[in-house]
Amino acid sequence: MTIDSTKDLFVSGLKHAYYTEKRLLDALEELEETSTNEKLRSGFAQHREETNVQIDRIEEVFDQLDVEAEAEEDPVVEGMIEAHEAFMSKDPSDEAIDRFNIAAGQQSEHYEIATYGNLIPMADQLGMDDAADTLEETLREEQDELDSLSEMGEEFDYGELSVSQ
Numbered sequence: 001m002t003i004d005s006t007k008d009l010f011v012s013g014l015k016h017a018y019y020t021e022k023r024l025l026d027a028l029e030e031l032e033e034t035s036t037n038e039k040l041r042s043g044f045a046q047h048r049e050e051t052n053v054q055i056d057r058i059e060e061v062f063d064q065l066d067v068e069a070e071a072e073e074d075p076v077v078e079g080m081i082e083a084h085e086a087f088m089s090k091d092p093s094d095e096a097i098d099r100f101n102i103a104a105g106q107q108s109e110h111y112e113i114a115t116y117g118n119l120i121p122m123a124d125q126l127g128m129d130d131a132a133d134t135l136e137e138t139l140r141e142e143q144d145e146l147d148s149l150s151e152m153g154e155e156f157d158y159g160e161l162s163v164s165q
């Protein structure tokens with residue numbers, strides 16, 4: 001497929017966002033299951049629910065474009081998932097996992113914020129006001145999730161992590 005118009009670029013970005021959100025459904029489940037801290041676990045579970053809605057929103061936008069919803073593999077999200085697997089293979093302690101998972105969640109939120117932050121002005125450019133509003137709702141959720149994770153990172157109780165060599 002040639003990409004030489006704003007619409008092509010928008011559709012291409014949407015396919016990557018669709019892939020990313022779907023992969024994050026699994027990734028968020030993994031983050032929840034491997035975390036120990038209750039607040040962190042419930043935060044990941046809640047964001048997983050939001051992610052289901054975000055996937056529906058992307059499908060709505062495909063609909064508005066009259067383009068079939070299709071996911072295109074995104075190497076960035078695959079890389080983040082691989083990084084998590086590599087970390088987990090090093091036999092980390094529960095506290096180390098919690099702290100790593102906060103950072104992993106933040107990384108995915110930064111990536112998604114960049115993604116939606118670019119798709120929204122493209123939707124505006126294409127005169128797709130409804131699509132822009134829909135994607136804006138998702139962007140707000142990603143920002144809220146990032147804020148909440150950042151707060152947990154800043155207030156993290158390092159416990160035994162702070163004294164071990």
Ligand SMILES: [Fe+2]
Binds near residue numbers: 051054
């Ligand atoms: Fe998302």
